[in-house]
Amino acid sequence: MSNSSKQGAEVLQALHKMLLSRRQGTFPHPEDLASALGLIGAHRAAILQDVVARDVRHRQSSGLDQIFKIQHIHGYKSIILTDYGRTAGPDGLRFAYSVEDLAVLTTPVAESGRKAVAKAAKTDKTQSILSIRQKLSAMDPYKFEMLVERVLRAMGVKNLNTTPQSRDSGIDVRGTLILEDVIHIKIAVQVKRYQNPVGSSEIQKLRGSLSNGEVGWFVTLSHFTQAAINEAEATLRQPISLIDGDMLIRLIEKYKVAII
Structure with missing residues (x-):
């Protein structure tokens, strides 16, 4: 399995677990779901949906039960669990597909870089708050x-x-x-x-x-x-x-x- 496919399987495993933990199994917006999964990078919500769509097509062509489906929720194209996805245990889930641009979803932090990340956390937090306020101020x-x-x-x-x-x-x-x-x-x-x-x-x-x-x-x-x-x-x-x-x-x- 390629590195991107392995990362994709891990993302889908986390996605399945997260949706199971929510009563309705949905998020108000795809970006909320991407944020909750800790995914980063440009167009992360669209790429996440593409990953799910590829898995859906693979399972359809292989005659396997569908775990996820994509439909409009709250006016947005959203990822939700099927009835099978709600009852399937983690040991029974098998994901197989290939998506090369999945790398933008995750950026692992090397052990040697963790201290630098922790040291910069406070500054990043302040910058994040300022960035959010600027975006809100410019919003319609x-x-x-x-x-x-x-x-x-x-x-x-x-x-x-x-x-x-x-x-x-x-x-x-x-x-x-x-x-x-x-x-x-x-x-x-x-x-x-x-x-x-x-x-x-x-x-x-x-x-x-x-x-x-x-x-x-x-x-x-x-x-x-x-x-x-x-x-x-x-x-x-x-x-x-x-x-x-x-x-x-x-x-x-x-x-x-x-x-x-």
């Missing part, structure tokens, strides 16, 4: 809203509904945060790619748009004034949770949501 407001929706989905918010693109006031996203399949919290989210601080008037406007039983979330790329924080924490009023730019970036990194 509607695409920024769609990114926040994907972060919400990764956090476990279900039944997400967005307002039309032409609307730029009031609630942007509504959904239900489900905890342990028992607690259902209705949330209404205001998304603003502001550069200037968010004041108390914006928090009041969000609270005035809430329906009975809803919890408000305000997401911004900037930060909140002390007056806005005080307004959000006011007692005897519908609660408002504040997510500033720093927290949003932490959530993007935590849930490995790709910025596209």
Whole structure:
């Protein structure tokens, strides 16, 4: 087996294990799946799909049961498990194909280079945060809203509904945060790619748009004034949770949501 084929088999083994660990076996976007697998390189999501497609064709031509299939999920071409893939044990999986450009997916770190990697980790982290903030700042407001929706989905918010693109006031996203399949919290989210601080008037406007039983979330790329924080924490009023730019970036990194 060639080195690229061996790497491909390892990637597919990891892919199978990861999809099995998720209840629905899907990711909101192919780039999220590539990030979760730790794959790097240009066009990594497309190459991952190509690897799966090659394995699908091989198994079809060999008369073997399919482990993966590719179909549209959330409007994106996504990789999911078949019924056989959900029941097949790791010992019964055999992958065989050849893809020469698989090398861009993984870059092994030599043992001698691990200290250098660890030493540079803190600098890389800072640069990564700055890079993410720059990308978010340059993002179209509607695409920024769609990114926040994907972060919400990764956090476990279900039944997400967005307002039309032409609307730029009031609630942007509504959904239900489900905890342990028992607690259902209705949330209404205001998304603003502001550069200037968010004041108390914006928090009041969000609270005035809430329906009975809803919890408000305000997401911004900037930060909140002390007056806005005080307004959000006011007692005897519908609660408002504040997510500033720093927290949003932490959530993007935590849930490995790709910025596209």
